[in-house]
Amino acid sequence: MSMADTERRESPTADNKRRISMYRKMAEAKLFEEELHALLTSGQLDAHFFFQRGQEAIAIATGASLRKDDYLVTNYRTLADQVGKGVDLYKVLAEIYGHEDGYCRGRGGTMHYMDWSLHTLSTGIIGGGMVIAVGLGMAAKYSGSDAVVVSVFGEGATNHGSFHEAMNLASLWDSPVIFVCQNNGYAEMTAQRDHQKKVNVAERASAYDIPGQTVDGNDPDICYEAISSAVARARAGLGPTFVEAKTYRFLGHVIGDPMLYMPPGELADRRQKDPVPQYRARLLHDGTASPNELDAIDREIRESITRIFEKAITGREAPLTTLTNYVYADNSYF
Amino acid sequence: MAITESATRVLTVKEAISEALHEEMVRDKRVILLGEDIQDPAGGVFKVTLGFSTEFGPERVRATPISEMAIVGASVGAALAGLRPVAEIMLIDFLGVCIDQIYNHAAKLRFMSGGQVSVPLVIRTESGGGASFGAQHSQSLEAWLCHVPGIKVVMPSTPSDAKGLMIAAIRDDDPVVFIENMFVYQAKGDCPRGEHLVPIGKAAVRRAGSDCTIVAWGRMALEAPIAAEELAAEGIECEVIDPRSLVPLDVEGIVTSVRKTGHLVVAHEAVERGGYGGEIAALVQERAWDRLKGPILRVGAMSTPIPYAHDLEFEMLPQRRDIVAAVRKAVGSKPRQH
Numbered sequence: 012m013s014m015a016d017t018e019r020r021e022s023p024t025a026d027n028k029r030r031i032s033m034y035r036k037m038a039e040a041k042l043f044e045e046e047l048h049a050l051l052t053s054g055q056l057d058a059h060f061f062f063q064r065g066q067e068a069i070a071i072a073t074g075a076s077l078r079k080d081d082y083l084v085t086n087y088r089t090l091a092d093q094v095g096k097g098v099d100l101y102k103v104l105a106e107i108y109g110h111e112d113g114y115c116r117g118r119g120g121t122m123h124y125m126d127w128s129l130h131t132l133s134t135g136i137i138g139g140g141m142v143i144a145v146g147l148g149m150a151a152k153y154s155g156s157d158a159v160v161v162s163v164f165g166e167g168a169t170n171h172g173s174f175h176e177a178m179n180l181a182s183l184w185d186s187p188v189i190f191v192c193q194n195n196g197y198a199e200m201t202a203q204r205d206h207q208k209k210v211n212v213a214e215r216a217s218a219y220d221i222p223g224q225t226v227d228g229n230d231p232d233i234c235y236e237a238i239s240s241a242v243a244r245a246r247a248g249l250g251p252t253f254v255e256a257k258t259y260r261f262l263g264h265v266i267g268d269p270m271l272y273m274p275p276g277e278l279a280d281r282r283q284k285d286p287v288p289q290y291r292a293r294l295l296h297d298g299t300a301s302p303n304e305l306d307a308i309d310r311e312i313r314e315s316i317t318r319i320f321e322k323a324i325t326g327r328e329a330p331l332t333t334l335t336n337y338v339y340a341d342n343s344y345f
Numbered sequence: 346m347a348i349t350e351s352a353t354r355v356l357t358v359k360e361a362i363s364e365a366l367h368e369e370m371v372r373d374k375r376v377i378l379l380g381e382d383i384q385d386p387a388g389g390v391f392k393v394t395l396g397f398s399t400e401f402g403p404e405r406v407r408a409t410p411i412s413e414m415a416i417v418g419a420s421v422g423a424a425l426a427g428l429r430p431v432a433e434i435m436l437i438d439f440l441g442v443c444i445d446q447i448y449n450h451a452a453k454l455r456f457m458s459g460g461q462v463s464v465p466l467v468i469r470t471e472s473g474g475g476a477s478f479g480a481q482h483s484q485s486l487e488a489w490l491c492h493v494p495g496i497k498v499v500m501p502s503t504p505s506d507a508k509g510l511m512i513a514a515i516r517d518d519d520p521v522v523f524i525e526n527m528f529v530y531q532a533k534g535d536c537p538r539g540e541h542l543v544p545i546g547k548a549a550v551r552r553a554g555s556d557c558t559i560v561a562w563g564r565m566a567l568e569a570p571i572a573a574e575e576l577a578a579e580g581i582e583c584e585v586i587d588p589r590s591l592v593p594l595d596v597e598g599i600v601t602s603v604r605k606t607g608h609l610v611v612a613h614e615a616v617e618r619g620g621y622g623g624e625i626a627a628l629v630q631e632r633a634w635d636r637l638k639g640p641i642l643r644v645g646a647m648s649t650p651i652p653y654a655h656d657l658e659f660e661m662l663p664q665r666r667d668i669v670a671a672v673r674k675a676v677g678s679k680p681r682q683h
Contacts, residue, residue: 082426113459114458114459114461115457115458115459115461116459116460117459118456118457118458118459119457119458119459123457123458125458125461126461127458127461127462128461132425132454132458132462134449134450135449136445136449136450139418139445139446139449139450141418142414142415142417142418142419142421142422142446143418143419143421143422143425143446143450144422145415145418145419145422146418146419146420146421146422146423146424146425146426146430147422147423147425147426148422149407149419149422149423150422150423150425150426150427150428151426153377153404153405153423153428154426154427154428160422172414172442173414173415173418173445176410176412176414176415176418177415177418179410179412179415180409180410180412180415180419183410184407336460337455337456337458337459337460338455338456338494338495339455339495339497339519340455340463340517340518340519341518
């Protein structure tokens with residue numbers, strides 16, 4: 012080990028810190044979903060869930076590019092996206108259980124958990140978030156803030172009419188929105204080739220005079236570079252950007268999906284290129300972190316996830332008398 | 346709020362809405378407008394916002410592409426971010442292309458987030474037939490909106506209510522769909538100057554009577570008092586109630602009236618089948634069945650798309666004569682022979 016390497020590890024640059032932090036969050040999202048998958052498939056918890064497993068690189072790099080007051084509008088495949096923004100995984104799991112101390116007090120569930128103190132918002136309607144993102148960006152700009160908005164969706168959503176309306180309006184208004192398409196190759200249970208002819212959907216952006224770029228969505232460093240540049244552009248008032256991140260979905264559309272629509276061997280092949288262990292290997296290989304550091308991180312994550320899962324099982328649903336809370340601001344209507 | 350006579354003057358409903366929007370924009374910089382053609386020189390298809398973009402600037406009065414999903418969606422986003430957007434969907438017929446943003450997003454985000462967010466949004470939209478605009482530009486679709494928990498639905502018929510409800514809607518922390526009937530636009534009446542609020546969820550009694558209650562809104566709220574005068578000439582005294590707000594609905598006000606009169610006719614321009622009149626009939630039946638002296642009757646449009654041809658459209662839509670006939674039938678009276 013060279014002296015320079017030692018020094019870098021002892022007083023890491025901001026870059027290294029950030030990259031190690033990205034690894035931590037990727038590993039955290041991965042382990043949380045793996046534990047949740049085990050819980051659901053073993054029948055200990057009866058819930059649906061849309062796993063983001065495999066898409067951690069683009070998801071975490073996106074969060075790493077954002078400030079706390081920046082907005083993140085995602086869809087129902089959102090765990091890693093929101094981990095990237097810094098959500099409390101205990102509150103996420105409590106919400107998945109439907110418990111009172113979940114993020115949404117059991118009103119939202121697996122598709123709608125969100126943390127407005129971090130400006131995350133998720134919707135279960137494909138395409139529904141894009142137009143909302145344009146409005147958030149417009150309001151931020153109108154209010155004199157330089158906060159930006161990231162709208163996350165899959166390639167399937169780019170076939171939705173709202174995509175066209177949102178892209179056109181964001182372009183027209185120079186709205187500070189970064190459209191992040193996590194192209195995982197499948198729209199629910201339909202392969203991309205069967206739902207759109209365009210392979211690189213970023214090419215669609217030019218139709219709206221929005222810069223578009225296709226990147227390797229499984230490489231966190233490339234994703235960070237692309238998203239943070241787009242964020243800087245939006246923050247400077249230069250308008251929207253479209254980033255397509257090519258990635259892959261390991262656990263199908265929803266829990267229990269047998270994934271019969273995938274070509275034989277494809278999933279196994281892609282699992283060999285799991286972005287989380289790959290990034291770990293890179294950080295070790297380029298000397299950003301030592302094995303001891305990453306082992307310690309892995310151990311901490313394991314411990315904290317274990318605690319979260321042990322604690323969540325003891326929670327309770329909200330009292331039935333509170334059912335009508337939050338339908339309207341003033342509950343006296345009921 | 347006490348309003349003295351000198352503080353009012355005659356306006357049309359359209360002028361009253363325009364005045365409410367103007368006063369709220371002057372009062373609160375968070376109030377912004379979005380919609381097709383709303384900037385000058387057009388000033389909106391119905392001219393409600395004429396002069397607004399010149400006075401308040403294009404940042405606050407935003408003319409949008411013909412993209413209703415984006416209009417409502419961007420307004421939802423702006424409301425989440427703390428603004429008080431008023432979105433104009435030119436006609437209620439166009440809700441079909443943006444209803445997802447209304448009933449899946451505006452209506453549900455507070456609840457789904459466990460109270461973390463508010464969507465203080467007003468959606469203004471025009472409804473109603475009778476002017477040969479055909480099947481896609483004439484409908485009354487308020488029942489669609491009333492069905493979904495999380496949104497409020499108001500439908501004024503007088504200038505004073507239009508102004509007071511618009512100001513209340515803008516200041517409300519929940520999404521409000523504000524339905525402006527085409528014929529009601531031209532209705533004239535006293536309207537208070539300056540700050541004037543009408544509470545959302547409180548009905549107005551337009552005429553007192555002891556024989557039959559008529560609940561009517563939108564254009565039918567203008568027809569019902571005239572129908573009541575015709576019926577009074579036959580010796581049937583009707584109590585006419587304009588709910589003004591459909592969600593929340595002043596159930597107590599309506600039930601109290603029916604418990605007094607023993608009869609109820611509900612009149613709306615919307616298609617009778619699946620209309621909100623059925624909901625009101627059910628609510629009253631559940632709460633006042635022991636006082637009912639006859640069947641609750643509904644007056645609404647026939648179950649056809651709205652025709653273009655004048656006579657066909659007139660036949661399809663409910664008219665004043667239908668209210669008169671329904672009240673006679675409800676109270677078991679034959680037309681008086683003169």
